[in-house]
Amino acid sequence: MAIFNAKNRIIECKIVYYGPGRGGKTTNLEYIHKAFTKQRAGEMVSIDTQGDRTLFFDFLPMGLGKIRGCDVKVQLYTVPGQVKYASTRKMVLKGVDAVVFVADSLEIRRKANMLSLRDLQQNLAEQKKSIFKIPLVLQYNKRDLAEQDMPIVPLNVMERDLNSKLKVPSFPASALRGTGVGATLKACLKLTLHHLQKELKWAG
Amino acid sequence: MSGQEYIKSLIKEAELYQSQGLLAQSKDTYLKVLAFVKKSPNFRNHKKLEGAIADRIRGLEEGLVGVNRPALVPDLDPEVQNLIKNLFSFSEDQNTAAMEGAMALARFGQYERALEEFRKLLKRGILPLAAAKNILRCHLALSSPNDAIDQYERWVSGNQLSKQQLEKIRDFLQGLLERKGIKASLPAVDEPGPPEALNRGKEGDVLDISSVGIRLSEGPRKGKMVEFDVTFQSGDVISVVVSADEKELLEALKENVVLPDMQFYSPIAIFKGRGVVSGKTKIRSGPKQGDYMLDIKIESG
Numbered sequence: 001m002a003i004f005n006a007k008n009r010i011i012e013c014k015i016v017y018y019g020p021g022r023g024g025k026t027t028n029l030e031y032i033h034k035a036f037t038k039q040r041a042g043e044m045v046s047i048d049t050q051g052d053r054t055l056f057f058d059f060l061p062m063g064l065g066k067i068r069g070c071d072v073k074v075q076l077y078t079v080p081g082q083v084k085y086a087s088t089r090k091m092v093l094k095g096v097d098a099v100v101f102v103a104d105s106l107e108i109r110r111k112a113n114m115l116s117l118r119d120l121q122q123n124l125a126e127q128k129k130s131i132f133k134i135p136l137v138l139q140y141n142k143r144d145l146a147e148q149d150m151p152i153v154p155l156n157v158m159e160r161d162l163n164s165k166l167k168v169p170s171f172p173a174s175a176l177r178g179t180g181v182g183a184t185l186k187a188c189l190k191l192t193l194h195h196l197q198k199e200l201k202w203a204g
Numbered sequence: 205m206s207g208q209e210y211i212k213s214l215i216k217e218a219e220l221y222q223s224q225g226l227l228a229q230s231k232d233t234y235l236k237v238l239a240f241v242k243k244s245p246n247f248r249n250h251k252k253l254e255g256a257i258a259d260r261i262r263g264l265e266e267g268l269v270g271v272n273r274p275a276l277v278p279d280l281d282p283e284v285q286n287l288i289k290n291l292f293s294f295s296e297d298q299n300t301a302a303m304e305g306a307m308a309l310a311r312f313g314q315y316e317r318a319l320e321e322f323r324k325l326l327k328r329g330i331l332p333l334a335a336a337k338n339i340l341r342c343h344l345a346l347s348s349p350n351d352a353i354d355q356y357e358r359w360v361s362g363n364q365l366s367k368q369q370l371e372k373i374r375d376f377l378q379g380l381l382e383r384k385g386i387k388a389s390l391p392a393v394d395e396p397g398p399p400e401a402l403n404r405g406k407e408g409d410v411l412d413i414s415s416v417g418i419r420l421s422e423g424p425r426k427g428k429m430v431e432f433d434v435t436f437q438s439g440d441v442i443s444v445v446v447s448a449d450e451k452e453l454l455e456a457l458k459e460n461v462v463l464p465d466m467q468f469y470s471p472i473a474i475f476k477g478r479g480v481v482s483g484k485t486k487i488r489s490g491p492k493q494g495d496y497m498l499d500i501k502i503e504s505g
């Protein structure tokens with residue numbers, strides 16, 4: 001539902017961070033907010049509960065500046081990952097242009113990752129969007145935990161679990177430290193802009 | 205790994221899960237520790253260890269009760285409420301967008317503010333039936349069924365809503381109250397309200413429809429389902445834009461043509477139905493200039 005204002009040449013698009021509860025979506029946005037100050041177009045808004053679990057969504061507006069003669073604005077959102085917030089997830093996903101799926105590398109969250117990805121597929125389908133067509137990147141988060149000898153799923157297994165059919169770009173990351181966060185976002189932006197250029201037939 | 209080391213590593217895991225808010229997983233890990241300790245009774249200090257682990261599990265269980273309890277929805281700052289209102293109104297049409305924004309506030313539990321917005325809409329005669337129903341919903345969500353009943357009574361004696369609309373609202377409120385186990389005798393609608401024509405747009409009991417599929421019954425694409433985004437909806441009439449390039453489609457979708465096989469997609473349900481092309485106008489200005497705006501009246505859902 002990217003908004004393209006042909007007269008002012010402004011493009012606005014919506015990227016949603018999706019994934020199982022406690023996987024690190026909010027941490028991604030917090031890092032982006034801290035690190036990409038030049039692209040920041042406003043404050044980050046978080047509506048959370050019980051300390052830090054997302055209750056509704058997080059929101060971070062960014063401005064990418066001029067691209068091919070268009071002012072590109074991006075809105076980043078996170079959904080609440082906890083299973084019980086299904087209807088809020090659907091609502092926040094409405095009108096989405098692209099998705100970053102944040103998977104949790106912890107072994108104990110292996111199944112939760114797969115269930116969340118399926119939930120994403122279903123919720124996109126309800127909007128008549130296909131998980132195979134929408135710009136999508138995967139992030140395998142919390143890789144830093146390997147250093148503490150925590151049981152985490154090897155990358156090739158995560159790839160097989162989550163990406164064998166999708167075959168989309170994927171990135172190991174530690175949102176807590178910030179590693180991989182920028183690469184994930186940039187890859188997603190690249191796909192999104194490419195997609196929008198085709199869809200809106202927008203050329204410079 | 206020695207037994208001691210094994211326990212140490214499990215405890216480290218459990219502590220990490222807890223720190224990440226993965227309370228159930230932390231508890232499971234502590235239970236593993238407990239089971240292991242119980243199996244090895246000649247473990248040094250095993251009674252003390254058991255007690256300490258049991259304490260931690262109790263702490264986690266308390267935490268889990270908190271997490272599983274339905275979250276209390278906070279009253280958000282007006283700025284955040286404005287943000288929600290803006291972020292979740294998608295339609296290009298201003299009236300529909302205003303309704304969407306108010307609905308989002310209600311969906312996010314901001315009932316007082318949502319009430320304000322729905323009242324404004326009703327006052328301005330925008331989608332009055334939907335606005336009125338949502339006002340009643342908010343009152344009930346705020347646990348004040350009496351306010352809902354009072355409101356309905358005021359509408360009955362006022363002239364904001366037509367008789368037909370009031371009748372629908374009465375049934376609607378009756379249903380809401382019954383679901384809450386409240387018996388109330390609502391005054392019947394017998395005062396003649398303003399004639400229906402005074403109300404901008406007629407609204408049926410139709411859901412918000414975001415897109416439609418129409419199965420074509422003639423032309424080269426006969427039998428195929430074509431899909432359109434709904435650009436505007438007023439009650440049971442939806443409008444879609446058909447590009448001027450789609451000559452055969454425009455030919456097939458003439459005014460008064462009956463569309464016996466349609467699919468309606470709304471955010472909460474997909475349903476089948478039939479419709480009639482009730483209007484077709486050429487768009488004279490804006491980015492869609494030259495294209496056609498097709499009005500389709502939904503006949504059954």
Ligand SMILES: Nc1nc2c(ncn2[C@@H]2O[C@H](COP(=O)(O)OP(=O)(O)OP(=O)(O)O)[C@@H](O)[C@H]2O)c(=O)[nH]1
Pocket residue numbers: 019020021022023024025026027028052053054055078079080081082141142143144145173174175176177223224225
């Ligand atoms: N070690 C480590 N911890 C992380 C990392 N990313 C997030 N965390 C921690 O994981 C927990 C959950 O992170 P959040 O960002 O709140 O997770 P979320 O996906 O927004 O969770 P919900 O809002 O419940 O859906 C927090 O304690 C974070 O500090 C990471 O890369 N490494």
Ligand SMILES: [Mg+2]
Pocket residue numbers: 025026027052053054078079080081
């Ligand atoms: Mg979060």
